[in-house]
Amino acid sequence: MTCDYPEIEDCLEAYADAELAPAERRGLEEHARGCPECRRRLALALALKAAVRRAPAPAMPPELAASLHARAQRLSRPPIWRVWLAGLRARRPAAYGLAAGFAAAAALLVVRLAQPETVTLPLDVLLAAHGDCVRAMPLAPEAAILSQLPGRWEGPR
Amino acid sequence: MRPRRAAQLAVVLAAALGVPARARWRRAPAPPDAMAALARAAAPEVSSYAGRLRVEVYGQGVSEPRELRVRFQAPDRYRREILDGDGRVVILIVSDGATEWIYDKSKGKVWEGEASGTGQRQFGSQDALELIRANYDAKVANGPKVARRKTWIVSLRSKADHKLKRRLWLDRKTGLILRSEEFLPDGSLSSSMAFSKIAFNRRQKEAAFRFKPPRGAVVVRRLEPDPVSLGQAKAASGMDPRLPAWLPPGYVFESLDVLPRGGRNIIHYRFSDGINVVSLFQCPPHVRLDLGPKAGQTVQLGSGPGVLEWTNEGEVLGWSSGADKFVLIGPIGSSDLERIADSIR
Structure with a gap:
C-alpha cells in the first residue's frame, strides 16, 4: 500500500534525526496514527537510528592515525x-x-x-649653449669662436 | 733739433719740392661719436674680407693662443680655419648663411647645425647699443694701425664699478673690429684678438663657404634649442621657471629657450648688459651635473653647498635647490654669481 503523504521518505529520515520543525513533526505523527504503513516505517527509522548509535566505533588504521598526527604537527609549527x-x-x-x-x-x-634613468649633463654642453649666446651679441669678440670647439656639442635629440 | 726749427725746415723743403700747402700740415681727424662708432662696429660696412688673426685666451696666468684664417662674404657667410703650430687646419667652421658646419679633423667628426646667430637672440643691435649706452662710458681716441689699417680705439668702462671691460680697435673705413681686449671683473685680461693681415672687398670663391663632409667622417646634428616663453618652458620641462630676483647692475633678462638632453628639457635663461652674457640653466630631477675633472671650490649658498669653477667663458657656479639643479655661467665675479643664486626662490 502506498502513502500519498508528501515527501514521506525525507520526512521519515528527518524525523529520526530530530531535524523536523515542530509543526512538521506533529503533522507526521498525526498522519502516522491514521496510516499503518507510515507508522511501521517511522518505527523502523527510529530503530535503525538507535542501533547505529549503539554500534562500536571502528578502529582507525595506524597509518592513517600517524599521517593525521604529523599533519597536525606541521600546521601548528611556524614557517x-x-x-x-x-x-x-x-x-x-x-x-x-x-x-x-x-x-x-x-x-x-x-x-x-x-624610476626614470638619470641623465648626465656635462658642463661642456652648457658652455656651448652659453657660447652661442655670446657669439650672437653685436660686439662679440672673435675669441668667442674658441667656445665652439668640438667636444661641446651633443648629437641628435 | 728743436721741434719749431724742424717744422720750419719742413715747410721750406715742402715748398722747394712743390708740395701743396694744405698737405704740409695733416691734422689727425677728430674721432667720431663713441656710440656712432659702436653702431658701425655692430654692422660693419664690408662686402667681404679675408685675413689672418690671432686669438688668445688667458686663464689663471696662462695664455692659450690660436691662429685663425678667416673669410667673410656679406651678408652672413664665413669660413674660419683654426690652425695648429705648423699652420695646418685642425678645425674648420663654415657657414653658408643657413647652415654651419664644424669639422674636427682629429676626430673625423662633423657637427651640423643652424648658422651661428640665427634665432639665438631677441636683442637686436639697437637694443644692445641702448644697453651699452645705459651701462657703459664709451670713449673714442685715435688708435695705432692694426694689420696696416688705421683705427679708432673705443674703451668701454662700466658705470657701476668704473672698470674697463672692453677695448676695441675699429677699422676707420669699415668699422670692423680689427683688435679687441676683454677684461675680467678684477681688471685682468680675459681674452684678446688681433688681425695680423686683412684684405677687404675681394670677391671670395663660393666654394669657400660650402662644405661637404669628407668620406668616413661622422656627421651629427647639433642640438637646436627652441626660443620659448615662460609658459612654454614650463610645459616643456615640467618645472616651474625660477628667475633670479637680483642681477648685477645693468643686466636685464634677454631671452630663454629649452635645451633638450637625453629626454630631459633644460631651461636656459640669458641675461645681458649689452656686451656680456650671463647664462642660467635650470635642470629637472634625475639630471646629474658633471662639472668636469677639475675639483671646484665649494661655496655655501642659502640653499646649501655649491661648486665654483673657472672656465674660459667665465666663472661657473653649480648648485641644487629643492629638486632642481642650477648652473650659472658668466664673466662676472664669484660674489655676483652667488648673489644671483641666493636670489632664486
Whole structure:
C-alpha cells in the first residue's frame, strides 16, 4: 500500500534525526496514527537510528592515525624561514643585519629600476649653449669662436 | 733739433719740392661719436674680407693662443680655419648663411647645425647699443694701425664699478673690429684678438663657404634649442621657471629657450648688459651635473653647498635647490654669481 503523504521518505529520515520543525513533526505523527504503513516505517527509522548509535566505533588504521598526527604537527609549527631568522637574530646579530641589509638593498634596487634613468649633463654642453649666446651679441669678440670647439656639442635629440 | 726749427725746415723743403700747402700740415681727424662708432662696429660696412688673426685666451696666468684664417662674404657667410703650430687646419667652421658646419679633423667628426646667430637672440643691435649706452662710458681716441689699417680705439668702462671691460680697435673705413681686449671683473685680461693681415672687398670663391663632409667622417646634428616663453618652458620641462630676483647692475633678462638632453628639457635663461652674457640653466630631477675633472671650490649658498669653477667663458657656479639643479655661467665675479643664486626662490 502506498502513502500519498508528501515527501514521506525525507520526512521519515528527518524525523529520526530530530531535524523536523515542530509543526512538521506533529503533522507526521498525526498522519502516522491514521496510516499503518507510515507508522511501521517511522518505527523502523527510529530503530535503525538507535542501533547505529549503539554500534562500536571502528578502529582507525595506524597509518592513517600517524599521517593525521604529523599533519597536525606541521600546521601548528611556524614557517622554517621564520625559525631560521629568529635563530639567526639570537645567535648572530651581525649576520642578521647583513641579511636584512641585503633584503633592503634588493628592495631599493627594485624601486630604483622603476624610476626614470638619470641623465648626465656635462658642463661642456652648457658652455656651448652659453657660447652661442655670446657669439650672437653685436660686439662679440672673435675669441668667442674658441667656445665652439668640438667636444661641446651633443648629437641628435 | 728743436721741434719749431724742424717744422720750419719742413715747410721750406715742402715748398722747394712743390708740395701743396694744405698737405704740409695733416691734422689727425677728430674721432667720431663713441656710440656712432659702436653702431658701425655692430654692422660693419664690408662686402667681404679675408685675413689672418690671432686669438688668445688667458686663464689663471696662462695664455692659450690660436691662429685663425678667416673669410667673410656679406651678408652672413664665413669660413674660419683654426690652425695648429705648423699652420695646418685642425678645425674648420663654415657657414653658408643657413647652415654651419664644424669639422674636427682629429676626430673625423662633423657637427651640423643652424648658422651661428640665427634665432639665438631677441636683442637686436639697437637694443644692445641702448644697453651699452645705459651701462657703459664709451670713449673714442685715435688708435695705432692694426694689420696696416688705421683705427679708432673705443674703451668701454662700466658705470657701476668704473672698470674697463672692453677695448676695441675699429677699422676707420669699415668699422670692423680689427683688435679687441676683454677684461675680467678684477681688471685682468680675459681674452684678446688681433688681425695680423686683412684684405677687404675681394670677391671670395663660393666654394669657400660650402662644405661637404669628407668620406668616413661622422656627421651629427647639433642640438637646436627652441626660443620659448615662460609658459612654454614650463610645459616643456615640467618645472616651474625660477628667475633670479637680483642681477648685477645693468643686466636685464634677454631671452630663454629649452635645451633638450637625453629626454630631459633644460631651461636656459640669458641675461645681458649689452656686451656680456650671463647664462642660467635650470635642470629637472634625475639630471646629474658633471662639472668636469677639475675639483671646484665649494661655496655655501642659502640653499646649501655649491661648486665654483673657472672656465674660459667665465666663472661657473653649480648648485641644487629643492629638486632642481642650477648652473650659472658668466664673466662676472664669484660674489655676483652667488648673489644671483641666493636670489632664486
